[in-house]
Amino acid sequence: MRCVSVLGIGETKMGKLPDRTLRDLILDAGTKAIADAGIEKDRIQALYMGNFNSSHFCRQSHIGPLASEVLGLGNIPTMRTEGACASGSIAFRLGYTSIASGMYDVVLVGGVEKMTHRETEFITQGIATAADAEFEVNIGVTFPSVFAMMANRYFFEYGNVRDAMAMCAVQNHENALLNPDAQLRKRITIDDVKNGAPIADPLTVFDCSLVTDGSAFVVLAESGLAERLSRRRIVDVVGCGHAGDTMIIETKKSLTTVAATLRAAAEAYRMAGVKPSNIDLAEVHDCFTITQILNIEDLGFFEKGGGGAAVMEGKTARDGEKPINVSGGLKAKGHPIGATGISQIYEVVTQLRHDAGDRQIRKADIGLTHNLGGSAATCLVSIFRGR
Amino acid sequence: MRCVSVLGIGETKMGKLPDRTLRDLILDAGTKAIADAGIEKDRIQALYMGNFNSSHFCRQSHIGPLASEVLGLGNIPTMRTEGACASGSIAFRLGYTSIASGMYDVVLVGGVEKMTHRETEFITQGIATAADAEFEVNIGVTFPSVFAMMANRYFFEYGNVRDAMAMCAVQNHENALLNPDAQLRKRITIDDVKNGAPIADPLTVFDCSLVTDGSAFVVLAESGLAERLSRRRIVDVVGCGHAGDTMIIETKKSLTTVAATLRAAAEAYRMAGVKPSNIDLAEVHDCFTITQILNIEDLGFFEKGGGGAAVMEGKTARDGEKPINVSGGLKAKGHPIGATGISQIYEVVTQLRHDAGDRQIRKADIGLTHNLGGSAATCLVSIFRGR
Numbered sequence: 177m178r179c180v181s182v183l184g185i186g187e188t189k190m191g192k193l194p195d196r197t198l199r200d201l202i203l204d205a206g207t208k209a210i211a212d213a214g215i216e217k218d219r220i221q222a223l224y225m226g227n228f229n230s231s232h233f234c235r236q237s238h239i240g241p242l243a244s245e246v247l248g249l250g251n252i253p254t255m256r257t258e259g260a261c262a263s264g265s266i267a268f269r270l271g272y273t274s275i276a277s278g279m280y281d282v283v284l285v286g287g288v289e290k291m292t293h294r295e296t297e298f299i300t301q302g303i304a305t306a307a308d309a310e311f312e313v314n315i316g317v318t319f320p321s322v323f324a325m326m327a328n329r330y331f332f333e334y335g336n337v338r339d340a341m342a343m344c345a346v347q348n349h350e351n352a353l354l355n356p357d358a359q360l361r362k363r364i365t366i367d368d369v370k371n372g373a374p375i376a377d378p379l380t381v382f383d384c385s386l387v388t389d390g391s392a393f394v395v396l397a398e399s400g401l402a403e404r405l406s407r408r409r410i411v412d413v414v415g416c417g418h419a420g421d422t423m424i425i426e427t428k429k430s431l432t433t434v435a436a437t438l439r440a441a442a443e444a445y446r447m448a449g450v451k452p453s454n455i456d457l458a459e460v461h462d463c464f465t466i467t468q469i470l471n472i473e474d475l476g477f478f479e480k481g482g483g484g485a486a487v488m489e490g491k492t493a494r495d496g497e498k499p500i501n502v503s504g505g506l507k508a509k510g511h512p513i514g515a516t517g518i519s520q521i522y523e524v525v526t527q528l529r530h531d532a533g534d535r536q537i538r539k540a541d542i543g544l545t546h547n548l549g550g551s552a553a554t555c556l557v558s559i560f561r562g563r
Numbered sequence: 564m565r566c567v568s569v570l571g572i573g574e575t576k577m578g579k580l581p582d583r584t585l586r587d588l589i590l591d592a593g594t595k596a597i598a599d600a601g602i603e604k605d606r607i608q609a610l611y612m613g614n615f616n617s618s619h620f621c622r623q624s625h626i627g628p629l630a631s632e633v634l635g636l637g638n639i640p641t642m643r644t645e646g647a648c649a650s651g652s653i654a655f656r657l658g659y660t661s662i663a664s665g666m667y668d669v670v671l672v673g674g675v676e677k678m679t680h681r682e683t684e685f686i687t688q689g690i691a692t693a694a695d696a697e698f699e700v701n702i703g704v705t706f707p708s709v710f711a712m713m714a715n716r717y718f719f720e721y722g723n724v725r726d727a728m729a730m731c732a733v734q735n736h737e738n739a740l741l742n743p744d745a746q747l748r749k750r751i752t753i754d755d756v757k758n759g760a761p762i763a764d765p766l767t768v769f770d771c772s773l774v775t776d777g778s779a780f781v782v783l784a785e786s787g788l789a790e791r792l793s794r795r796r797i798v799d800v801v802g803c804g805h806a807g808d809t810m811i812i813e814t815k816k817s818l819t820t821v822a823a824t825l826r827a828a829a830e831a832y833r834m835a836g837v838k839p840s841n842i843d844l845a846e847v848h849d850c851f852t853i854t855q856i857l858n859i860e861d862l863g864f865f866e867k868g869g870g871g872a873a874v875m876e877g878k879t880a881r882d883g884e885k886p887i888n889v890s891g892g893l894k895a896k897g898h899p900i901g902a903t904g905i906s907q908i909y910e911v912v913t914q915l916r917h918d919a920g921d922r923q924i925r926k927a928d929i930g931l932t933h934n935l936g937g938s939a940a941t942c943l944v945s946i947f948r949g950r
Contacts, residue, residue, distance in 0.1 A: 177665075197697060223807075231618045235700065237692035238647040241810040241940035251826050253805035254941065255653045258643040260625040266642045270657065277664030278564075305624035310584060313622065418640035420610075423628040439638050553628035554641065 177276040179399035182411045182560070184213025187392035187522045190510035191359040192292040198234050199246050201288050201391035205515075206247045209284070209393035214407055217247070220395070221280040223254040224271045226264030226287035227514035232302035233291045243286060258514075260306035261463060262549030263287065264392070265517030265556035269416050271396050272558075281398045287515035288391040299387055303513075306550040308424050319463070320384060322425050322551050324376035327466035329431040331378075337484030338378055341465035342369035345382050345507055347493050348462060352504025354535035355523075359386050359510035369465075383465040385505075390512030392519040409529045414542075415450070415559035417443030425551045436555035437474040437546065444544070444557040445476075452476030455498070455559070456539050457527055459520035461548040462505040471546055472500060475557070499537050502527065517547040517556065528562035564663040566786035569798045569947070571600025574779035574909045577897030578746040579679040585621050586633050588675050588778035592902075593634045596671070596780035601794055604634070607782070608667040610641040611658045613651030613674035614901035619689040620678045630673060645901075647693035648850060649936030650674065651779070652904030652943035656803050658783050659945075668785045674902035675778040686774055690900075693937040695811050706850070707771060709812050709938050711763035714853035716818040718765075724871030725765055728852035729756035732769050732894050734880050735849060739891025741922035742910075746773050746897035756852075770852040772892075777899030779906040796916045801929075802837070802946035804830030812938045823942035824861040824933065831931070831944040832863075839863030842885070842946070843926050844914055846907035848935040849892040858933055859887060862944070886924050889914065904934040904943065915949035 186208025188201050196204075210217060223244050231237045240254030257266040264287030271285035291299055304313045307322065330337065346366055352358035364382060372380030402410055419439035422428060429435060445451065452475060460475065462468035469483040477498050478486040486492060492500040503509045503523035506516060524543035526532045532540075545558045573595025575588050583591075597604060610631050618624040627641030644653040651674030658672035678686055691700045694709065717724065733753055739745035751769060759767030789797055806826035809815055816822060832838065839862060847862065849855035856870040864885050865873040873879060879887040890896045890910035893903060911930035913919045919927075932945045 199697060229618050229624055231616050231689075231692045234696055235688070235692050236696040237616055237645060238694075238810065238937045238940065240646055241807050241937065242695065244807055245810045245814065245940075251806050251808055251822055253827075254646070254807045255657075256645040258624060258645060259627055259641070273661070273664065273666060277660065277666065279660060279664065301622070302618075305618045305622050307625075308629065309621055309623040310586060419638050420628050420631050420636075420641045421638055423625065423632045427632065435638055440640075550625045550628060553625065553632075 178278055180272050180275045180396055180413045181399045181402035182394055182413065182525050183397040183402050183406055184209045184395035185522045185525050186212055187357055187519050188390050189357050190388050190390040190512055193389040194293060196389065198230060198236055198288060198290045201290060201389060202243045202246045202286065205391035205393045206243065206286055209395050213395035215405060217249060219282045220249055220252060220284045222252055222274060222283045223249060224267035224283065224285045225254065225256045226267035226517060227256050228258060228260060228263045228289055229302045229305060230290065233294055259554040260549030261513050262517060262547045262554040262556055263514040265547040268517060268521060268558065269418050269556055272413050272416050275396055275398050281401055283396050284393060285396060285518065286391065286393040287518040289512040289514040290389045291387055292389050311424055320376040320379055323464040323466055324379050326431045327378055330466060333432050334481035337469055338370065339366055340469060340484030340487040341383060342366040343487050344462060344465040344468040345369045348501050348505040348507040351494055351502050351535065352508030355504050355509055358504040358508055359388055360508045379464055385463045385507050385511040388510030388512040390510055390515050392515045392522050394518060394521055410563045411525045411528045412561050413558065414561045415444035415448030417441060417557045419555050421553050423553050432470065434470055434474050434552045434555065436552055437471060440555040440557040441475050444559050448559040450542060450559065454542055455544045456542050457499045457502060457537055458544040458546060459501055459503060459523050460546040462501060462507050463548065475546060494537060502535055502537060520545040520547060524560050528560055565665055567659050567662045567783055567800045568786045568789035569781055569800065569912050570784040570789050570793055571596045571782035572909045572912050573599055574744055574906050575777050576744050577775050577777040577899055580776040581680060583776060585617060585623055585675060585677045588677060588776060589630045589633050589673065592778035593630065593673055593780045596782050600782035602792060604636060606669045607636055607639060607671045609639055609661060609670045610636060611654035611670065611672045612641065612643045613654035613904060614643050615645060615647060615650045615676055616689045616692060617677065620681055646941040647936030648900050649904060649934045649941040649943055650901040652934035655904060655908060655945065656805050656943055659800050659803050662783055662785050668788055670783050671780060672783060672905060673778065673780040674905040676899040676901040677776045678774055679776050698811055707763040707766055710851040710853055711766045713818045714765055717853060720819050721868035724856055725757065726753055727856060727871030727874040728770060729753040730874050731849060731852040731855040732756045735888050735892040735894040738881055738889050738922065739895030742891050742896055745891040745895055746775055747895045766851055772850045772894050772898040775897030775899040777897055777902050779902045779909050781905060781908055797950045798912045798915045799948050800945065801948045802831035802835030804828060804944045806942050808940050810940050819857065820867065821857055821861050821939045821942065823939055824858060827942040827944040828862050831946050835946040837929060837946065841929055842931045843929050844886045844889055844924055845931040845933060846888055846890060846910050847933040849888060849894050850935065862933060881924060889922055889924055907932040907934060911947050915947055
């Protein structure tokens, strides 16, 4: 397998963007990534687009050729990938493997979602398609209820981490204050979270990630070529794991250990030849605050049952020993579903380039992204190393 | 790149299947393919699922883990691919390249669509998402109107082929009489087609492919492993091309030559080291009868402008020199959108194995599949060789 590097990155401002269409979002982020890579468009040999459900939100499928047309990429092969909230990371892994295998030398990977123009019930119906329509959604299951069950089960098995869940939200909001692309830029407190409007006990509205319009892109290249072309600090993709789990929450072996994360992380760590302790920063899938605690345990950063204490001790804060979601995460930067995995990569690459300005963390040599889909039925973990 | 072979195939009966859910269709076709391959499920290392728009038709996204759970495949990585009507072929190409590159040794590729339980207007809205929502669908463009424009332009450039278009439908119906999986099994005449209910001039209802529930799967393996495992005549994947074109019909350079077909076919022929004249049979994307004529020209079987005459002379009939759509095609076997590309492969592999029973064509050593998406904005061409 050949080595693959990130040559360019770009993302939109995340948020409720009533004046921007799907096309606008793609054009903005895609153009930025290609410009950042400093390459001519005709070097791009294929386009992989992550998108969750524009078919529902925008009545627009077939995002591959749409994006190719918008960006002027000609007759290259394109495709859309979908794996619920992990749609973008699936596109990334396909782009990565297409270069690693020698099939292509330069590819463009993007993600996009445009949701906020629809009403809340319509959005909820669209998101719920990532759960099982027949056995879950038809009986009223939505994602807050699934992750609330996971939180309650976690409390039963490991003790109550309500405050630590709230602290995840507090820290992510704190981080987003320094991210100009973030959707929410306001400071909150643990009490704000705990006293927020109830969604599914114990989750309040402050435990839930956002509904977001946004897009993010990366240009990938074979590392030798990247070295010749790049004007910036090169960031290598050193590991990329992908695993699944059963679709339905009822059939999971555990509600407090995410099997897909364990397996995807093991694959990524093995490829990269690194251990959890080597990771300087991570963007993890905080669709709900409880998920952030499960993730930092399942990724091996803290022992099982110890995630809550680590958060309360400040270990995951921006100046802690293991900074988590320095971008603000899905909670405060935003969760443009199909773009989320790519936006995570945008943040990690920005940090590894030491380009993160006010939110730059001090030691940033190896970074990790963790992206879940559905009821943790899809997981991708990627590891990046700056040179 | 390593050699890749088809180890197993399976498909459902195609049609209006009110008693079968999405889950049922996946279970049926997937189980058949795995049984046909004669392998244990735990040999399968990844699952690639083509699906166009179950999010709309069935309120079900995240088809990857759904299919994995239904088929009992454990924690393997899964994904859904979407490229409109070419969604299944994109999944196939990813599965193919994942083995060719050495990443996996055995993978499962499937496609599924369940549509007929919804009302016609709802189905039409779902299909229209494969065109451009903003610039086409919002002003009333649907696919019959797009392909009717292509037909009228073809008449202008090359002369009227109305009878030949009708003959494509007649031949495909004739072929479907011998296919037990086909949706429509009734003989029609040229006059039936020309006098059918008008849809978009010159297309009548008999010029249009069907609305279909169905699923199809293939098991792929590295060829050396396939030789050790297979109990059947081995069929090798010898070429697989993928190309795109602009999304919007207005921006195409030509309405009568499909640029994506030319490029995908060139890639597939080059990989396979064969010429159009070496192809013994082909399943081509007859979403509308005019498309079948464009395809057999763009694939190099007949010269540009000569496709209509070739059809009228019987050259594309089952006993002709270049049998086209011996399965019955999208017109009569059916068009289960996300499964269509895989079902085309099912037919070609069945013929190359000499397992096609009454519809077996005599010389069947090299076969080709051709699958379009949207307004010909996505195209995949694959070439198979029996041993």
